[in-house]
Amino acid sequence: MPSYFKEVMQMTMLEPKISSVGTNTVRPDGVDKVTGRAIYGADVRLPNMIVGRVKRSPHAHAIIKNIDVSKALAFPGVLAVVTSDDFPEPVEAILQTLRGPMPAKWDIERLMARRKVLFKGHPVAAIAATDVHIAEDALDLIEVEYEVLPPVVTIDDALAPDAPILHDDGLDSLVEDLFQPVDGRPSNIARTVEMGFGDIEEGFSQAEVVLERVYETAMSHQGYIETHNATAIWNQDGKITLWTSTQGAFGIRQNVSRVLGISLGNLRVIPAEIGGGFGGKTVVYLEPIAALLSRKSGRPVQVTMNRTEVLEATGPTSGTRSFVKIGATREGKLVAADIRLEYEAGAYPGSPVAGGARCALGPYVVPHQRILGLDIVLNRPKTAAYRAPGAPASEFAVEAVMDELAEMLDIDPMELRDMNAAVEGDRRSDGATHGSVGSREVITTTNEHPHYRAEITQKDVGRGVAMGFWQNGGGESSAYANVHEDGKVTLITGSVDIGGQRASLAMQFADTLGINYEDINSLVGDTDTIGYTGNTGGSRTTFATGWAVYQAAVDVSNQLEERISKIWEVSVDDVNYSPIDASLHGPGDLVMTFKDAAAKLPATGGMVQGRADLVSTNVGKVGACFGAHIADVHVDRDTGKVTVLRYTAIQDVGRAIHPAYVEGQIQGGAVQGIGMALNEEYVYNDDGSMANSSFLDYRMPVANDLPAIDTVLVEVPNPGHPFGVRGVGEVPIVPPLAAIANAIYDAVGIRVSSLPANPESILRELAERES
Amino acid sequence: MPIVHLPNALRAFCEMRDSVEVTGTTLREVFRNLEAICPDLTTQIITSDGLRSDLAVAIDGSILDSRGLTETVDTDSDIYLVPPLGGG
Numbered sequence: 001m002p003s004y005f006k007e008v009m010q011m012t013m014l015e016p017k018i019s020s021v022g023t024n025t026v027r028p029d030g031v032d033k034v035t036g037r038a039i040y041g042a043d044v045r046l047p048n049m050i051v052g053r054v055k056r057s058p059h060a061h062a063i064i065k066n067i068d069v070s071k072a073l074a075f076p077g078v079l080a081v082v083t084s085d086d087f088p089e090p091v092e093a094i095l096q097t098l099r100g101p102m103p104a105k106w107d108i109e110r111l112m113a114r115r116k117v118l119f120k121g122h123p124v125a126a127i128a129a130t131d132v133h134i135a136e137d138a139l140d141l142i143e144v145e146y147e148v149l150p151p152v153v154t155i156d157d158a159l160a161p162d163a164p165i166l167h168d169d170g171l172d173s174l175v176e177d178l179f180q181p182v183d184g185r186p187s188n189i190a191r192t193v194e195m196g197f198g199d200i201e202e203g204f205s206q207a208e209v210v211l212e213r214v215y216e217t218a219m220s221h222q223g224y225i226e227t228h229n230a231t232a233i234w235n236q237d238g239k240i241t242l243w244t245s246t247q248g249a250f251g252i253r254q255n256v257s258r259v260l261g262i263s264l265g266n267l268r269v270i271p272a273e274i275g276g277g278f279g280g281k282t283v284v285y286l287e288p289i290a291a292l293l294s295r296k297s298g299r300p301v302q303v304t305m306n307r308t309e310v311l312e313a314t315g316p317t318s319g320t321r322s323f324v325k326i327g328a329t330r331e332g333k334l335v336a337a338d339i340r341l342e343y344e345a346g347a348y349p350g351s352p353v354a355g356g357a358r359c360a361l362g363p364y365v366v367p368h369q370r371i372l373g374l375d376i377v378l379n380r381p382k383t384a385a386y387r388a389p390g391a392p393a394s395e396f397a398v399e400a401v402m403d404e405l406a407e408m409l410d411i412d413p414m415e416l417r418d419m420n421a422a423v424e425g426d427r428r429s430d431g432a433t434h435g436s437v438g439s440r441e442v443i444t445t446t447n448e449h450p451h452y453r454a455e456i457t458q459k460d461v462g463r464g465v466a467m468g469f470w471q472n473g474g475g476e477s478s479a480y481a482n483v484h485e486d487g488k489v490t491l492i493t494g495s496v497d498i499g500g501q502r503a504s505l506a507m508q509f510a511d512t513l514g515i516n517y518e519d520i521n522s523l524v525g526d527t528d529t530i531g532y533t534g535n536t537g538g539s540r541t542t543f544a545t546g547w548a549v550y551q552a553a554v555d556v557s558n559q560l561e562e563r564i565s566k567i568w569e570v571s572v573d574d575v576n577y578s579p580i581d582a583s584l585h586g587p588g589d590l591v592m593t594f595k596d597a598a599a600k601l602p603a604t605g606g607m608v609q610g611r612a613d614l615v616s617t618n619v620g621k622v623g624a625c626f627g628a629h630i631a632d633v634h635v636d637r638d639t640g641k642v643t644v645l646r647y648t649a650i651q652d653v654g655r656a657i658h659p660a661y662v663e664g665q666i667q668g669g670a671v672q673g674i675g676m677a678l679n680e681e682y683v684y685n686d687d688g689s690m691a692n693s694s695f696l697d698y699r700m701p702v703a704n705d706l707p708a709i710d711t712v713l714v715e716v717p718n719p720g721h722p723f724g725v726r727g728v729g730e731v732p733i734v735p736p737l738a739a740i741a742n743a744i745y746d747a748v749g750i751r752v753s754s755l756p757a758n759p760e761s762i763l764r765e766l767a768e769r770e771s
Numbered sequence: 772m773p774i775v776h777l778p779n780a781l782r783a784f785c786e787m788r789d790s791v792e793v794t795g796t797t798l799r800e801v802f803r804n805l806e807a808i809c810p811d812l813t814t815q816i817i818t819s820d821g822l823r824s825d826l827a828v829a830i831d832g833s834i835l836d837s838r839g840l841t842e843t844v845d846t847d848s849d850i851y852l853v854p855p856l857g858g859g
Binding site: 096097100101177191192193194195222278279280282352354355358385386387388389425427430431432433435471472473475476535537538539540616618619620621720727729730 | 776778779780781783789815824825827829832833834835836849851853854855856857858859
């Protein structure tokens with residue numbers, strides 16, 4: 001038995017008298033945030049700080065013939081100008097990533113264009129000036145001469161036989177290998193993803209019904225409220241300090257170190273409070289630019305983006321096209337699936353098509369399956385992670401087919417899902433098998449939920465249901481816990497707090513020792529004050545950093561046992577810390593509380609720090625997550641407007657450490673998924689410019705668009721975690737797309753195959769159906 | 772013979788093959804023998820500290836909890852290398 005299971009079993013036997021896990025504690029950062037005292041990246045103020053702004057390409061696809069910055073540099077108040085010439089040549093020509101080898105130059109060219117611009121908004125230069133007005137005026141003085149090229153805006157544009165090739169400059173074997181040649185000619189298809197098992201022909205030969213459909217989703221943005229920002233000071237001793245809004249300070253440090261060619265030890269990244277990320281703040285945009293402007297000007301520099309820059313030049317999720325063919329028996333048993341996924345990568349390879357491929361059939365057992373994913377470059381911003389990256393689109397396609405299949409076979413939609421549900425031991429598309437999962441419990445709860453069984457009586461109102469699956473993440477985390485002599489603890493972790501992690505981690509620490517949650521001051525460290533910790537993302541933090549916190553607490557208890565054994569003059573083996581009463585127990589009646597023991601630490605060798613460095617949780621411990629959503633919608637036949645009337649999200653959450661935060665994650669994910677289903681999309685002009693690059697025109701759902709999102713927390717504890725935690729943040733964005741589309745069909749009889757289902761498309765579909 | 776199934780990202784290091792039959796009774800032996808077939812591939816899987824920490828290995832469907840190369844492998848085992856998924 002692996003050692004961690006022993007630890008887990010021990011933990012489950014020791015229930016503390018004082019327990020915060022499972023309660024809705026007050027968040028440590030709450031008061032500062034609601035009173036405006038919290039320091040976000042753009043709130044950072046340093047002596048003599050100046051302002052940076054970025055000059056961006058007005059063209060989606062063009063060759064840069066010349067950049068003249070002389071007039072801008074001569075402008076009074078301008079202290080520095082940076083172009084791609086200021087970035088060092090990469091040390092290694094090729095980066096080895098688990099997505100495969102990538103040219104290192106792309107790391108820099110994405111930040112600051114060199115030979116070509118590949119999307120509107122692509123940075124070409126940056127200015128630092130004494131105030132923002134001077135900086136913005138001076139941007140207009142930078143003269144850039146372009147040779148404009150035809151833009152590649154859609155997947156069809158990119159795959160056309162005569163398509164302009166974005167990365168035509170390589171002509172070296174690496175770029176040739178990256179892009180799949182088509183008919184002996186370079187293409188815009190960057191590597192494929194293939195997975196599956198069984199015999200696809202044999203599978204379809206067993207099928208009595210086969211459905212073959214095509215689905216599309218639109219490029220959409222995470223829509224975090226806080227825009228990107230970076231503040232840098234490059235000291236004369238060569239050391240750089242960076243403040244930024246990020247989901248992971250260590251990832252930013254790694255990337256900035258690489259593109260600037262400086263050592264990790266000379267770079268300190270301090271994560272500020274963060275106003276939303278959802279995957280989009282795992283990427284470097286402004287940080288190296290701010291650093292270079294600081295080096296050139298000799299002053300601290302702060303660079304911020306406005307909303308248009310965020311929409312045009314950061315990382316949305318892919319627009320997609322999915323070809324799905326699924327075969328089943330007349331009884332409803334799935335026998336084969338053949339799926340082709342085409343995902344927009346943006347200007348450089350790296351769409352989330354692998355995530356889409358791995359999750360598409362996640363909720364189901366399909367004995368014969370083949371999934372092919374294409375990563376397609378076009379003249380749009382390079383995509384980035386967005387909540388369950390890749391999964392909403394591919395699972396929308398499968399869940400829409402499941403709904404149609406249920407109708408065709410006259411089987412209740414949830415019953416069809418139940419009879420095909422993947423459970424523990426069933427094979428996943430990536431070759432691994434499901435561990436302990438709560439899929440069956442989610443399906444049963446959904447089936448029995450009053451919403452699912454409620455009668456619909458209104459005209460043009462329909463109900464849809466859909467499942468969602470996400471594998472969840474593990475990775476590396478660190479935690480330090482400083483015990484003070486008054487019994488209070490300062491808990492430092494490396495996980496940026498986006499969804500209440502300071503609270504949920506302190507709660508796990510408190511319960512491991514049986515102490516009060518209120519006695520813990522929970523902080524987020526920076527790259528110089530805490531050990532390496534991966535991003536807050538992938539639904540990993542409460543799980544993986546929870547593991548680190550648990551181990552740091554165990555380390556504290558071990559050290560307390562050793563210290564107090566000296567006071568009691570007994571063997572350390574005879575002293576045991578119990579979280580049940582938060583006390584140390586020795587031979588006979590010897591008992592000492594945590595607080596009393598803490599008070600004695602100064603006299604027994606000084607204060608204690610519990611540590612857990614680089615706790616690595618691999619996917620074997622991670623508990624995958626399933627959810628099911630039920631949506632009721634009304635479709636207005638005159639306007640095409642779809643209104644969500646009632647919405648329920650049911651999800652296996654492992655064990656909810658802080659139930660209100662878990663509910664918030666589910667509600668937030670559902671709303672983002674509803675946005676993808678009904679409203680959100682990048683609208684492009686023919687010249688490759690975005691037509692709706694503001695929140696006035698990029699329509700995200702807001703509170704008065706939606707009913708209350710009801711949540712049901714199904715708790716199937718993850719055996720790979722001391723508290724049974726599963727990541728909960730990703731999966732709720734997955735089901736809404738199909739749940740809404742299936743509800744629209746139920747309401748007015750049109751099968752929506754292209755999202756968003758905005759009024760224009762609904763009216764078009766209704767008109768086609770009537771004609 | 773055990774079969775090592777390769778994700779797309781690693782196929783470039785093994786003549787674009789999607790799987791390789793390799794002898795071995797432990798993971799260490801399998802990967803050592805794999806090196807003879809595809810010399811550049813093994814360094815993508817194993818570092819001096821053992822299995823690469825950002826790569827999961829599943830033997831017959833079960834993902835290893837530890838990073839040990841001493842894990843036993845049956846003659847008909849399927850070994851899948853599973854890259855991490857980036858999260859949001």
